Amino acid sequence: MCKSCNIVKRITRCVILLLNIAFILVYSDIYSQDSITLPVKIVSGNAYISEYDIRTLLPVQSSFDLLLQRGRVMRGPRFAIYTVGMSVALCGELLLLSEYPVVRMQGEVLIPLDIALPMVKNLMEGYVVAIRGNNVIVNRETAIQQEKQKAKKPLPHVSKDAIGFIVVDAGHGGKDPGAIGKSGIKEKLLTLQIAREVALELQKKLPGIDVVMTRTTDKFLELGERTEIANRLLKKGVNGIFVSIHCNAAVVSKISGFETYYLSQNPSNEEARTTAVLENNVIVFESPEKRKRYSDVDIIEALMLTTQIQKESSMLASAIQKGLDRNISEFKSKGVKKADFFVLRGCLMPSALVEVGYITNTKEKNFLTNKNYQKKLARGITEGIMRFIDAYNKTVLNN
Ligand SMILES: [Zn+2]
Known part of the structure; x- marks a missing residue:
């Protein structure tokens, strides 16, 4: 094979490789911009988010201690800990309180919405988390939204009353x-x-x-x-x-x-x-x-x-x-x-x-x-x- 043919072949290979990389990058970007939907479940009049949905749909790590009935969700340095039967959860420095406790029903752990929503907001930094209809929608934040978010005053950590x-x-x-x-x-x-x-x-x-x-x-x-x-x-x-x-x-x-x-x-x-x-x-x-x-x-x-x-x-x-x-x-x-x-x-x-x-x-x-x-x-x-x-x-x- 002549030398120039070889060079052409190499260039073609490089172009294909670059196209592939570009495709992967574009595709992953589209994928990451997809919004994640966490359905709100209503049980006996109380609103919950399933721990299974949080663990499987969001890019987080999690563990559950069966003996202590205690779960932990992590994303980078951020973490949240909740316990079945308790209506308080710890999310980094935040103490999250709910009117009703975390429950376990037919093997599924349900976290009260009062706890789950601020918990997801805290864990998913860089995302917009909002309730829409019967769902909690988690969307990657755009640059404009990020600017708006920065302009907003930070939320107080623990509700403070006399x-x-x-x-x-x-x-x-x-x-x-x-x-x-x-x-x-x-x-x-x-x-x-x-x-x-x-x-x-x-x-x-x-x-x-x-x-x-x-x-x-x-x-x-x-x-x-x-x-x-x-x-x-x-x-x-x-x-x-x-x-x-x-x-x-x-x-x-x-x-x-x-x-x-x-x-x-x-x-x-x-x-x-x-x-x-x-x-x-x-x-x-x-x-x-x-x-x-x-x-x-x-x-x-x-x-x-x-x-x-x-x-x-x-x-x-x-x-x-x-x-x-x-x-x-x-x-x-x-x-x-x-x-x-x-x-x-x-x-x-x-x-x-x-x-x-x-x-x-x-x-x-x-x-x-x-x-x-x-x-x-x-x-x-x-x-x-x-x-x-x-x-x-x-x-x-x-x-
Ligand atoms: Zn004593």
């Missing part, structure tokens, strides 16, 4: 005595007495806010039930806070003082870690099934607070500790600490745990059982909560 309720949790109860102090005094009794004083003081000082106690009698509550009481109120669309009351214990009886905690996977120090281990011991009273859940890494992640809630919880803990500092001079203020308390884990709102004092210290135990001192503690805690609410509501009104 604080409408306070849940006061008396630690332990029933078959769980909590720590046992000097002369056999049980933590569960003192936490109930002090929580009652706190609730009374709050009702007096903040008449417009609902004050709810997790228990008013000597009854056993699982840790999850405590926060569930608070989360149920949150689902009604009102914001609130959760404060758990406890008494501390130590092997060395001279240790005394009060401190306030907020939830963190990284304890402030060894003492904070020990206090959390002590308080978390209550799970031995819960069923083995429930116990497994606390050790599951995935649940920590799924129920992990958004950084915003953690920031607010740290503010709440600081305010409470300051309130106590101003009212209590008999014992040392041990400051604000962070640790992994299981009782605070599932809480979807600002929360704190107060260790009002050591029942293993004779002098402090005597004070803790004294009605006047209990009222003093309640005043301190209430003052702190009031300051927090004041600051919180101001930021809400400014946003």
Whole structure:
């Protein structure tokens, strides 16, 4: 074959190859511009999007944990986590709330539209997501739409309303005595007495806010039930806070003082870690099934607070500790600490745990059982909560 023929042949091959590439590019572009339709399903009057449709029709990755009934959808760095039976979902920093929960029907997981729509919007950045008729339409965004979108103010992350309720949790109860102090005094009794004083003081000082106690009698509550009481109120669309009351214990009886905690996977120090281990011991009273859940890494992640809630919880803990500092001079203020308390884990709102004092210290135990001192503690805690609410509501009104 002559040299020029060979060159012609090569050029032809190149042209065919280029045409092929161009065809693929054009075709894939047309394909990617195709709109994706997610049908809205109505079950018992509630609107849902099928998890199967999200997973198969959208360019996302997903996984589902059958044991925990928890699903996860990912697209690049974006992710969403939802759980069957729960009406809240986590989508990156966003906390998505619905009136009704994620359900599983005949093997199909249905996500409430209230959760699914913002979830898809968040995951599908670069797409326009809108409801049209009985469908959610996902369209690739054009350059003009992108400009318009940028001009729009970003949507607020979590719906912010003024604080409408306070849940006061008396630690332990029933078959769980909590720590046992000097002369056999049980933590569960003192936490109930002090929580009652706190609730009374709050009702007096903040008449417009609902004050709810997790228990008013000597009854056993699982840790999850405590926060569930608070989360149920949150689902009604009102914001609130959760404060758990406890008494501390130590092997060395001279240790005394009060401190306030907020939830963190990284304890402030060894003492904070020990206090959390002590308080978390209550799970031995819960069923083995429930116990497994606390050790599951995935649940920590799924129920992990958004950084915003953690920031607010740290503010709440600081305010409470300051309130106590101003009212209590008999014992040392041990400051604000962070640790992994299981009782605070599932809480979807600002929360704190107060260790009002050591029942293993004779002098402090005597004070803790004294009605006047209990009222003093309640005043301190209430003052702190009031300051927090004041600051919180101001930021809400400014946003
Ligand atoms: Zn306790």
